[in-house]
Amino acid sequence: MSEAIIRKDLTVLGRDSLLRALLAVTIVLVVVSVFTGLQRERVFVKEKTAALETDRSVWMNQGDRNPHSAAHFSRYAFRPASPIALLDPGTGDFAGLAIWMEAHYQDPAAFRRAEDGGELSRYVQLTPAFLVLTVAPLLVFVMLFGSIAGEREDRTLRQLLASGVDAGRFFRGKLFAGLRLTLGGFTAVFLPVAVLAALLTPADLTGDAIVRLFVMYLLFAAYLVVFVALAIGVSAIFRTRQSAFLALTAVWTMMAIVVPRFGSDIATSVHPQPDARDATVQLRAASDVYYRDTEMREQIEKDVLAEYGVATIEELPIDYGAYVLQFSEEMSEPLFDEFYNGLDARYAKQEAVVRTLSLFTPSIAAANLSRGVAGTDRIHQREFSKAAEAHRREMVQLLNEDYMYNADGAGYAYTAGTDLWAQFEDLDHQVPALGSIGRAYAIDALFMLVWLVAAIGFAYWSVRRAVTGEEAA
Amino acid sequence: MSTTYALEARGLSKRFGDTVALNNLDLAVSGGEVICLLGANGAGKTTTINLFLGFLKADSGSAYVEGIDVSKSPLEARRKLAYLPESVALYAKLSGVENLAFFDRLAGGSRDDDQLAALLREAGLPDEAHHRLAGTYSKGMRQKVGIAIAMARRATTLLLDEPLSGLDPSAASSLGALIGQLRNDGSAVLMATHDIFRAKEIGDRIGIMMRGRLVNLLDATELDAKEIESIYLDHLHEVDGHAPERAA
Numbered sequence: 012m013s014e015a016i017i018r019k020d021l022t023v024l025g026r027d028s029l030l031r032a033l034l035a036v037t038i039v040l041v042v043v044s045v046f047t048g049l050q051r052e053r054v055f056v057k058e059k060t061a062a063l064e065t066d067r068s069v070w071m072n073q074g075d076r077n078p079h080s081a082a083h084f085s086r087y088a089f090r091p092a093s094p095i096a097l098l099d100p101g102t103g104d105f106a107g108l109a110i111w112m113e114a115h116y117q118d119p120a121a122f123r124r125a126e127d128g129g130e131l132s133r134y135v136q137l138t139p140a141f142l143v144l145t146v147a148p149l150l151v152f153v154m155l156f157g158s159i160a161g162e163r164e165d166r167t168l169r170q171l172l173a174s175g176v177d178a179g180r181f182f183r184g185k186l187f188a189g190l191r192l193t194l195g196g197f198t199a200v201f202l203p204v205a206v207l208a209a210l211l212t213p214a215d216l217t218g219d220a221i222v223r224l225f226v227m228y229l230l231f232a233a234y235l236v237v238f239v240a241l242a243i244g245v246s247a248i249f250r251t252r253q254s255a256f257l258a259l260t261a262v263w264t265m266m267a268i269v270v271p272r273f274g275s276d277i278a279t280s281v282h283p284q285p286d287a288r289d290a291t292v293q294l295r296a297a298s299d300v301y302y303r304d305t306e307m308r309e310q311i312e313k314d315v316l317a318e319y320g321v322a323t324i325e326e327l328p329i330d331y332g333a334y335v336l337q338f339s340e341e342m343s344e345p346l347f348d349e350f351y352n353g354l355d356a357r358y359a360k361q362e363a364v365v366r367t368l369s370l371f372t373p374s375i376a377a378a379n380l381s382r383g384v385a386g387t388d389r390i391h392q393r394e395f396s397k398a399a400e401a402h403r404r405e406m407v408q409l410l411n412e413d414y415m416y417n418a419d420g421a422g423y424a425y426t427a428g429t430d431l432w433a434q435f436e437d438l439d440h441q442v443p444a445l446g447s448i449g450r451a452y453a454i455d456a457l458f459m460l461v462w463l464v465a466a467i468g469f470a471y472w473s474v475r476r477a478v479t480g481e482e483a484a
Numbered sequence: 485m486s487t488t489y490a491l492e493a494r495g496l497s498k499r500f501g502d503t504v505a506l507n508n509l510d511l512a513v514s515g516g517e518v519i520c521l522l523g524a525n526g527a528g529k530t531t532t533i534n535l536f537l538g539f540l541k542a543d544s545g546s547a548y549v550e551g552i553d554v555s556k557s558p559l560e561a562r563r564k565l566a567y568l569p570e571s572v573a574l575y576a577k578l579s580g581v582e583n584l585a586f587f588d589r590l591a592g593g594s595r596d597d598d599q600l601a602a603l604l605r606e607a608g609l610p611d612e613a614h615h616r617l618a619g620t621y622s623k624g625m626r627q628k629v630g631i632a633i634a635m636a637r638r639a640t641t642l643l644l645d646e647p648l649s650g651l652d653p654s655a656a657s658s659l660g661a662l663i664g665q666l667r668n669d670g671s672a673v674l675m676a677t678h679d680i681f682r683a684k685e686i687g688d689r690i691g692i693m694m695r696g697r698l699v700n701l702l703d704a705t706e707l708d709a710k711e712i713e714s715i716y717l718d719h720l721h722e723v724d725g726h727a728p729e730r731a732a
Binding site for chain 1: 534537538539540559560562563565567569571572573574575576577578582586587589590591637
């Protein structure tokens with residue numbers, strides 16, 4: 012009996028010329044978003060490859076020089092490209108693509124694509140994730156606003172009920188018709204996009220990337236199920252299509268636009284972004300910590316002389332200047348960690364504030380999960396920054412120790428060459444496996460689950476209420 | 485041994501707040517019989533139909549459809565019934581055949597297009613209209629599709645709520661003939677109407693309803709329309725306490 016309702020609804024919706032036009036527009040938007048996403052990722056990988064080669068070439072061909080000078084000359088670490096970033100670039104455009112790995116200083120990521128974008132790019136990023144998370148709910152509402160309200164307005168609901176259709180079957184028929192159309196359409200669009208992404212992605216397509224694509228599909232599908240259920244639930248509250256449409260438009264505006272934006276504004280008010288000048292001062296202080304403490308410097312000198320059993324620096328079997336350089340690096344490291352961990356904690360607090368508003372919209376949890384699955388979120392960026400910093404410390408230690416043990420009294424005149432430079436390889440940081448970051452998104456996944464259950468429960472309650480009301484009318 | 489009627493009301497009552505919509509109705513409709521409930525707006529005709537449909541819950545008394553207690557098994561009772569409202573609601577973006585196919589499937593049927601077309605033809609819907617969208621149908625055409633739906637469901641008990649209201653004389657006459665045909669085929673029909681002449685034309689018995697009460701149940705075959713009207717106005721006088729205005 013539900014099947015009859017499903018088939019009828021699909022036929023009726025299929026004859027709606029407005030829906031057909033909207034579907035055509037959506038397909039165009041999807042094609043454009045995928046194309047621009049592919050272009051963006053291709054440009055990123057191309058530029059990254061070129062920059063990496065240039066960087067490596069410059070590093071290897073820097074000639075003979077003092078290793079510490081080379082540590083200042085230094086290299087870039089480039090963020091790994093996520094194979095499915097084209098679906099959701101997330102915070103990637105704002106987070107910086109590369110980190111300059113120099114001595115004494117942990118630099119933040121640089122080269123933010125958002126800074127290079129035009130004014131228009133600040134308004135809307137037309138990405139597949141944007142289309143699913145923001146535009147698709149509106150399409151679902153436009154498609155289904157009359158699902159129950161239309162039956163009530165046309166009095167066909169009464170006709171159905173008089174035919175012996177009960178509320179449960181009517182609800183199932185309506186829900187599954189909406190789901191079949193929505194998920195059928197979504198799958199028909201997502202599958203080719205996923206295959207296209209897999210085939211054309213300039214990044215390495217790993218098993219993890221395929222898992223991520225599948226999880227992304229499930230996430231988006233669940234998200235759309237929530238909106239199908241909401242559409243049916245709200246439609247069942249009203250007796251006319253017009254009222255239902257207005258109500259659903261208001262729901263969409265709040266859930267997809269206002270609350271996420273409001274959340275972001277509240278979060279930055281409660282936990283403001285750090286002042287850029289303060290940050291620079293703090294990082295400089297961390298970098299100079301050794302050099303600002305004269306008493307400690309004298310103590311260290313005494314300790315080193317005692318350790319080697321000599322009376323003067325000149326008698327040391329190591330280059331004391333290089334020793335100090337490495338010692339100062341190691342003194343700065345916990346301070347850098349403290350600064351960047353604090354910064355990360357601040358961003359995490361901002362996210363927590365926004366996440367609280369998931370009580371009012373499923374869009375926030377879905378957007379968080381989408382970025383996480385796409386590998387374009389804060390956590391992936393943090394993992395990259397940590398890997399780059401570990402690599403920087405390894406590089407600086409390698410260079411300082413070469414200087415320390417091989418200078419043989421030459422001091423800053425000591426030089427090393429290609430053999431040493433070759434020991435310092437490119438940063439080989441891969442996008443971490445999805446499973447390793449899963450815990451960070453447990454709350455968002457829980458919110459999605461709660462929304463899924465609540466939306467379906469609400470729809471069922473609302474349809475039952477409409478049926479009872481129609482019988483008594 | 486008690487007789488099982490197609491429709492039976494025993495002491496059926498319903499109030500809406502202080503208003504008595506139906507007061508202690510006793511009524512039985514057998515197969516092959518048409519009973520027309522005649523009365524003004526608010527007389528209790530539609531309330532009676534809604535109680536048989538299980539859309540309303542009776543305050544007291546019971547309604548039975550083919551022996552099924554509606555208050556206990558409303559869905560089972562509805563599945564035995566066909567209901568034709570004052571204006572049959574069809575899906576505007578489906579054709580007549582598609583509307584009929586939908587309600588047929590809803591009732592568990594699986595008729596093909598030819599069988600559906602035959603039913604529509606039997607209900608009096610012209611062939612050229614079968615595949616037109618129902619949104620373009622006149623009220624009479626929609627009522628005919630409603631009859632076809634009732635026939636497709638093979639329901640032998642029909643509840644008709646002012647089905648002829650607003651139809652042009654020709655359409656009303658042809659629908660009346662269809663109802664007569666269904667009665668001749670053994671169906672039980674309970675029809676609410678405020679049209680004395682159609683009630684006389686279609687009904688075997690005519691129940692006069694006033695303010696929620698069935699005040700008289702007349703044998704339509706023994707009276708002409710004028711006599712029925714006269715009786716109706718007499719009852720109106722009793723209820724309202726004013727002299728009836730009789731037709732010349």
